[in-house]
Ligand code: ADP
């Protein structure tokens with residue numbers, strides 16, 4: 001296959017719509033979503049509760065099916081008024097890193113293996129998968145908990161482990177839904193710094209849903225969403241060093 005050019009990678013969303021249900025009780029959660037995120041870019045997505053943020057991430061992550069529009073991910077059109085690719089599980093596994101609001105760790109695997117599982121499933125040798133896991137745990141300041149079980153961790157530690165898991169496969173796209181909500185200010189900024197480093201180093205396109213005042217000033221570009229319609233604004237892009 002030919003090498004993808006830089007412009008083709010990243011995320012592009014055009015005229016995306018999502019209706020839940022039908023008839024009298026239908027809800028148009030997304031009406032007109034237009035967004036693009038370049039490889040290496042971290043953008044913020046903000047909007048009031050119920051405005052469609054989670055719905056948008058779920059559509060982009062191929063967790064739910066949109067009702068209309070077009071989505072391009074890492075150079076591939078994945079949706080054009082219908083899914084254009086057959087294996088959505090492979091898409092989710094290989095192209096997308098999720099960081100959810102709740103950590104959803106596997107209770108019977110230790111911290112390192114919770115993270116190393118994904119690269120192992122993707123065919124990485126176990127040693128390399130665990131090495132990557134440890135590297136991320138160290139960067140997120142939870143290296144000392146590498147062999148603990150999830151139930152032994154605090155909420156903030158669990159969240160940092162979940163963040164490491166979202167990053168470990170170095171996917172071209174990372175979708176983060178309120179990733180810093182349970183973290184104190186310093187740790188929230190550490191997470192944003194790591195996301196920016198990832199973006200730069202691996203040409204990752206990253207969307208961060210947030211209403212965390214601690215991190216909003218760090219974005220160079222912000223999309224806002226209201227009643228399922230997006231708009232774009234310039235962010236402060238505060239220096240993270
Ligand atoms: P946000 O994440 O910005 O708070 P959501 O994407 O969760 O917003 O929700 C957007 C709208 O879609 C809301 O009106 C919500 O009630 C509705 N909604 C979300 N999920 C469902 C669902 N599974 N079925 C029906 N309506 C839903």
Ligand code: MG
Pocket residue numbers: 053054055
């Ligand atoms: Mg939400």
